[in-house]
Amino acid sequence: MQTINTEPVSRPRSLPKRAWRASRHSLLAALLALAGIVPGWAATFPALVDPASQEHHVGKIVFVELVTPDLPASERFYAGLLGWTFRDVQVEGTRYAEASVDGHPVAGLIHKDVPVGVRRQPAWLSFISVRDVDAVKAAALSNGAKVLMEPRDVPNRGREAIFADPQGAVFAVLASTSGDPPDTLADSGEWIWSSLFTRDPDKGAAFYQTLFDYEVFELPSVGSGQHVILASDDYARASANVLPADRPLAHAHWLNYVRVDDAVKMSAKVVALGGRVLVEPRTDRHGGRVAVVADTQGAPFGLLEWTEADSKEVTK
Numbered sequence: 001m002q003t004i005n006t007e008p009v010s011r012p013r014s015l016p017k018r019a020w021r022a023s024r025h026s027l028l029a030a031l032l033a034l035a036g037i038v039p040g041w042a043a044t045f046p047a048l049v050d051p052a053s054q055e056h057h058v059g060k061i062v063f064v065e066l067v068t069p070d071l072p073a074s075e076r077f078y079a080g081l082l083g084w085t086f087r088d089v090q091v092e093g094t095r096y097a098e099a100s101v102d103g104h105p106v107a108g109l110i111h112k113d114v115p116v117g118v119r120r121q122p123a124w125l126s127f128i129s130v131r132d133v134d135a136v137k138a139a140a141l142s143n144g145a146k147v148l149m150e151p152r153d154v155p156n157r158g159r160e161a162i163f164a165d166p167q168g169a170v171f172a173v174l175a176s177t178s179g180d181p182p183d184t185l186a187d188s189g190e191w192i193w194s195s196l197f198t199r200d201p202d203k204g205a206a207f208y209q210t211l212f213d214y215e216v217f218e219l220p221s222v223g224s225g226q227h228v229i230l231a232s233d234d235y236a237r238a239s240a241n242v243l244p245a246d247r248p249l250a251h252a253h254w255l256n257y258v259r260v261d262d263a264v265k266m267s268a269k270v271v272a273l274g275g276r277v278l279v280e281p282r283t284d285r286h287g288g289r290v291a292v293v294a295d296t297q298g299a300p301f302g303l304l305e306w307t308e309a310d311s312k313e314v315t316k
Contacts, residue, residue, distance in 0.1 A: 045089060045157040046098050046105055053179035056131060059212035059232035061194050062180050063127040064107050064256055065172075068297050069120075071095050071111035077296045078107075080273050081266065082189040082258060101189045104181075122299035125162070126194055126254050127174040128212065133159045136173050139211050140165075165207055167198045169252040173211075183235050185306075192259035192306055194238040198252040201228045201240035208240075255292070257302030263289040266303050270295075 048063060049055070068074040075097060078084045084099040084106065095111035107124075114120050130136045133151045141147065144166035151161040158176040165171065186192040198204040205216045205228045214230040214237070228240040243250045260266045263281040270293045271277060278300060279292035288305035295301070 045108075045154055046087075047156050047178035048105070048158070048174075048176040049178040049181060052177075053182075055179045055182055056176075057129055057180045057183060057233055057235070058131060059208075059214055059230065059237050060129045060180060060183070060235075061126045061191070061238065061256070062129045062174060062176065063105075064191060065125045065127070066107065066109050066122060066299055067112045067125070068109055068122045068299065069112060069114045070297055071097060071109055073296050074109055074122075074299075075099075077273050077275060078109075081269055081275075084189065101187065104190070106190055122295075122297045123170075123253075124256050124299055124301055125170065125172055126256060127160065127172045129180050130173045130175050130212070133161050133173055133175050136211055137161055137163075143207055143210055145207070165204065165252070167200065167204060167252040169196055169198060169204070169254055171254055183233065186259045188259050188261055190259055191256050193257040193302070193304055195255050195257070195302075196238060196240045196252070197243050197250070197255060198240060199243050201226045201242050204228075204252070205230060205240045255300065255302055257290070257304040259306050260303045261305065263291045263303045263305050267291045267293060270303075 066074065075084075075086050078099060079086070082101070084101060086097045086099055086109070089096045089098055089108075097109045098105055099107040099109060137147060137151055140163050146164045147161065148164055148170065149160075149162035149172075151159055153159050156177070158174050158178070160172055160174045162170065162172045196204055196208070205214070208214055208230060209216055212230075212232060214232055217229040217231065219227045219229060226240075226242040229236050230238045230240065243252070267277050267281050274296040276294045276298075277291060278294055279290075281289045281291040281303070284290050288307060290305070291303045292300060293303060
């Protein structure tokens with residue numbers, strides 16, 4: 001069973017002027033199972049942006065997907081917790097559902113049976129915006145990454161690929177044919193933040209900076225935690241956080257956070273719907289509360305309060 005990091009996310013209110021350009025098997029198995037699904041797909045997927053735009057934000061996490069062994073149960077959980085609605089997409093040999101909030105696509109859910117006797121923990125997969133998937137593949141390989149799914153074209157979606165970074169964290173890239181979602185603040189029930197947890201945040205940040213040309217900012221440490229912000233287009237995209245030294249089995253991974261109005265109430269709702277609280281709600285450095293939870297199938301994600309006063313725009 002994999003170990004999930006339990007440190008809270010750190011997010012910028014404004015960033016300092018100075019900047020520089022600088023696994024465990026269960027998660028990999030789940031995401032490699034996704035790669036096994038993809039070659040059989042023969043469907044027209046919903047466009048990422050409708051109507052299409054010419055807006056592109058390299059380095060932005062623009063979509064997430066979940067591989068789950070029980071699609072109906074996952075739909076019930078996220079509908080009950082976040083108010084997501086679902087639309088089935090016809091995919092040859094695979095059950096796929098598009099999740100939306102107020103008509104805006106926020107995620108894709110993929111059904112994948114788990115063989116009897118095999119233990120796999122479902123996981124959310126982050127798709128990061130790029131303009132050229134094949135160029136990113138070359139850069140990733142030359143900097144120590146591994147290819148988990150070769151670049152391929154997905155009808156109506158764009159070109160995508162899946163990688164494991166040099167420290168083992170799994171991520172995907174997407175060159176959307178319909179443009180990227182605009183840089184507006186996420187509403188309640190939408191993804192608002194992502195964190196990379198790794199043994200060496202500096203090396204992790206440097207790897208992703210090479211791929212996505214991030215600006216990198218280090219925030220003052222709180223306790224023993226190191227927090228590095230990755231930004232592009234003057235907008236904070238994600239953080240790189242250090243894995244705790246007292247969890248030697250913890251693997252490098254990405255964790256995505258949903259915006260909620262009350263992390264305490266939503267954590268209780270997670271439990272009522274059959275999920276688990278992995279990290280009890282706690283106050284982060286900006287006064288909001290954050291928690292880490294798992295859905296009914298065990299997929300971890302975060303709950304994060306974010307006030308209208310908190311900006312993701314960076315100050316140089």
